[in-house]
Amino acid sequence: MGDKANAHPGAAGRATAADHPSSVRNVVLVGHSGSGKTTLVEALALAAGAVNRAGRVEDGGTVSDYDEIEHRQQRSVQLSLVPVEWGGFKINILDTPGYADFVGELRAGLRAADAALFVVSAADGVDGSTRMVWDECAAVGMPRAIVVTHLEAARADFDAMTGICAEAFGGDDPDAVLPLYLPVHGAAGPDGHAPVTGLAGLLSRRVFDYESGERKETQPDADQLPLIEEARNRLIEGIIAESEDETLMDRYLGGEDIDFKTLVADLERAVARGTFHPVLAAAPAAEGAKQGLGTIELLELVTGGFPSPLERAAPEITTPQGRPRPTPSCSVEGPLVAEVIKTSSDPYVGRISLVRVFSGTLRPDETVHVSGHGMEDRGHEDHDVDERIGALSSPFGKQQRTLTKCVAGDLACVAKLSRAETGDTLSSKDDPLLMAPWDMPDPLLPLAIEAHSKADEDKLSQGLSRLVAEDPTMRLEQNPHTHQLVLWCLGEAHKEVALERLRSRYGVQVDVVPHKVSLRETFGAKAAGRGRHVKQSGGHGQFAICEIDVEPLPPGSGIEFVDKVVGGSVPRQFIPSVEKGVRAQAAKGVAAGYPLVDVRVTLLDGKAHSVDSSDAAFQTAGALALREAAAEARIHLLEPVAEVQVLVSDDYVGPVMSDLSGRRGRVVGTEQAGPGRTLVRAEIPEIEIGRYALDLRSLSHGTGRFSRNYARHEPMPPQLADKIREQAEEGR
Secondary structure, eight states, X not given: OTTOTTOOOOSEEEOOOOSSGGGEEEEEEEOOTTSSHHHHHXXXXXXXXXXXXXXXXXXXXXXXXXXXXXXXXXXXXXXXXXXXXXXXXXXXXXXXXXXXXXXXXHHHHHHHOSEEXXXXXXXXXOOHHXXXXXXXXXXXXXXXXXXXXXXXXXXXXXXXXXXXXXXXXXXXXXXXXXXXXXXXXXXXXXXXXXXXXXXXXXXXXXXXXXXXXXXXXEOOOTTTHHHHHHHHHHHHHHHHHTOSOTTHHHHHHTTOOOOHHHHHHHXXXXXXXXXXXXXXXXXXXXXXXXXXXXXXXXXXXXXXXXXXXXXXXXXXXXXXXXXXXXXXXXXXXXXXXXXEEEEEEEXXXXXXXXXXXXXXXXXXXXXXXXXXXXXXXXXXXXXXXXXXXXXXXXXXXXXXXXXXXXXXXXXXEEEOOSSOOTTOEEEETTXXXXXXXXXXXXXXXXXXXXXXXXXXXXXXXXXXXXXXXHOTTOEEEEOTTTOXXXXXXXXXXXXXXXXXHHHHTTOOOEEEEOOOOOOEEEESSOEXXXXXXXXXXXXXXXXXXXXXXXXXXXXXXXXXXXXXXXXXXXXXXXXXXXXHHHHHHHHHOSXXXXXXXXXXXXXXXXXXXXXXXXXXXXHHHHHHHHHHHHHHSOEEEEEEEEEEEEEEEGGXXXXXXXXXXXXXXXXXXXXXXXXXXXXXXXXXXXXXXXXXHHHHHHHTTTOOEEEEEEEEEEEOOHHHHHHHHHHHHHHO
């Protein structure tokens, strides 16, 4: 691991293909926006020899080739893969967006990785979203380590930050989160700030000096030893507490000097098991330097302490029909099981799929079976097709290096998989398999759009289908009630990215229109109506008269039509015509243009003409009768009410409940949902939660989540209903 005495990096540089899972390490970087993840990736690539200067690949392209949009903060919005080689190992570094709107990219990175580096800023601390991701990793036993960045900031305090991390991530065992190194400070400048120039290894009692731009190993000064010894003793106790050797603690407490190699071996095992979480420090390389502070230590931690794919169980496997199958081992010779982690589009080569191989070996030009989970509600197909694998490549910035194969445990890009989408499984066409899906957040921010022009209308469908194929956290809906095309997103930035990609990548210009909820109308009391449609012309005229009663029914009853005509006043062949006219008018609405529901319409009487009566005439009379009845009755506007479940930190339960009440919501109960978390159940009109995804994030400092389900329609308050009716009248 990083504190091994006299460690030597061995072969380093840009990685291509791995020959065996044991030589692969897949690590994902997690942290809030601005914590320094991307800068750290660049520093690791530089230290590994994959680039020749900070932030650049060998041909001058950028290391982190993100798809960014032009807005105020230039947020990085996509998962990025940078493979490097260190000490004979291929390290696939997955850099995830730190902004909450792109949590789908984060979850893709977690799915592809076998361990996680949590990047926290010494100047900013640990935010609630990062704690939540830590808990998710803990639930599945994913190994984790912590990297403290921004040590150059004036208010940075490594010791304080380590304590914060122990409190935030240690749970009941803060000694499971301890530093492996202590920062070594150089001479203070005129402002009194002493820069960090090296690291003191606690296990080796050696100092690794980076002041020259390359790591040099030295002895600690006499004044550094007491601090090192104090932290070292606590670290050793933490390592021994996680040791599988039950005699080790007794030996240590008895005064025995535990062998350095034994400590390192136990440390590596504890990290790989996910029971001990070392804290390290890192800083980018200065201009012209070859290594940034802490980068060698991090690379050695990843290769020595993090598990290989052989040590991580694959997700559950079934057939596409749902029959369980044994989980295949991570074997090069095993059956092919791979998963599309990410889908993107390139203007020159088309669709590119980032694939993690869990079993077997993926090769170019072979035919594989593509199985998907469908997610029709999000605009995705339920794939069950064969496709031919295109070229395999290893990405590095804007470059793609050709591969001849991708073995179990490794990642590669696959070109021109025209049907496969994010989350789909690739397997043998002779033995199709399907991997259990990973958790995707439900998009809850609606974006109603219309094509800007006829030319855009022709391209809109294809552009949207490509957009949701790339991002399964988006949901495409053609609302049958409001007739709006709605793209559901995770947040404001997610929405901006979607619009920008439609415009710049797919050449589609759209207009954003107000999102409508599916209001309905119903009668508040019984009413009667008479429809008279009598017109005379030169030829056949039109003659139809019908009389109806309308009465309200219980919610969910729909439209009920009853025939009580006696004496043949309305001929039998025209009674269905009256019903057709009534139902057509009900669909259009009778007050504000929303569908009429939950009423019984009873046809009582009418008149017909032997020549001038017709199907069309009685349809018109039926519609007129319903409108006349509505003019004499009290019409209620019904609004959809959602059952909402809000999962929030205990600290924010009060503000959340107060906010729900302010939205005309009814809190129906609360319950504990784990340590420090409360689930709030409420019923709230959907018209009040159009932007709740944004408001809850602000209210709970990024720690709140909610889900919603349609419950029913119920009458809207009269003052709001009157306002909507007035707006409907103005729009006519």
